[in-house]
Amino acid sequence: xxxxxxxxxxxxxxxxxxxxxxxxxxxxxxxxxxxxxxxxxxxxxxxxxxxxxxxxxxxxxxxxxxxxxxxxxxxxxxxxxxxxxxxxxxxxxxxxxxxxxxxxxxxxxxxxxxxxxxxxxxxxxxxxxxxxx
Numbered sequence: 001x002x003x004x005x006x007x008x009x010x011x012x013x014x015x016x017x018x019x020x021x022x023x024x025x026x027x028x029x030x031x032x033x034x035x036x037x038x039x040x041x042x043x044x045x046x047x048x049x050x051x052x053x054x055x056x057x058x059x060x061x062x063x064x065x066x067x068x069x070x071x072x073x074x075x076x077x078x079x080x081x082x083x084x085x086x087x088x089x090x091x092x093x094x095x096x097x098x099x100x101x102x103x104x105x106x107x108x109x110x111x112x113x114x115x116x117x118x119x120x121x122x123x124x125x126x127x128x129x130x131x132x133x
Contacts, residue, residue, distance in 0.1 A: 005103045
């Protein structure tokens with residue numbers, strides 16, 4: 001079952017910690033994780049964030065290196081043929097991927113995810129569900 005998990009909006013300052021909890025839980029489940037970001041600046045920020053957090057545990061990650069268990073990239077297409085959990089922090093829909101799970105944060109304006117993105121996922125046979133973690 002291919003599922004898009006929608007992480008409902010929290011306060012903007014809570015988003016990094018919610019992202020960290022998600023990455024950490026999937027890492028401990030022995031899942032490979034692909035994180036799609038919007039631009040090099042976002043990739044470098046997330047890389048630095050994961051080096052600092054959590055302080056008691058290093059989460060092995062790399063930018064654009066598919067050998068790492070956690071891959072940060074702005075080039076979503078490099079993740080398209082590899083079976084992994086995807087976290088979409090970018091603005092484009094990821095419907096043509098071999099992943100069984102995609103995690104999407106709802107937009108920060110409080111209006112939910114854009115209807116066009118939701119429709120793309122539905123039309124590509126993805127199940128939409130709220131993520132409660």
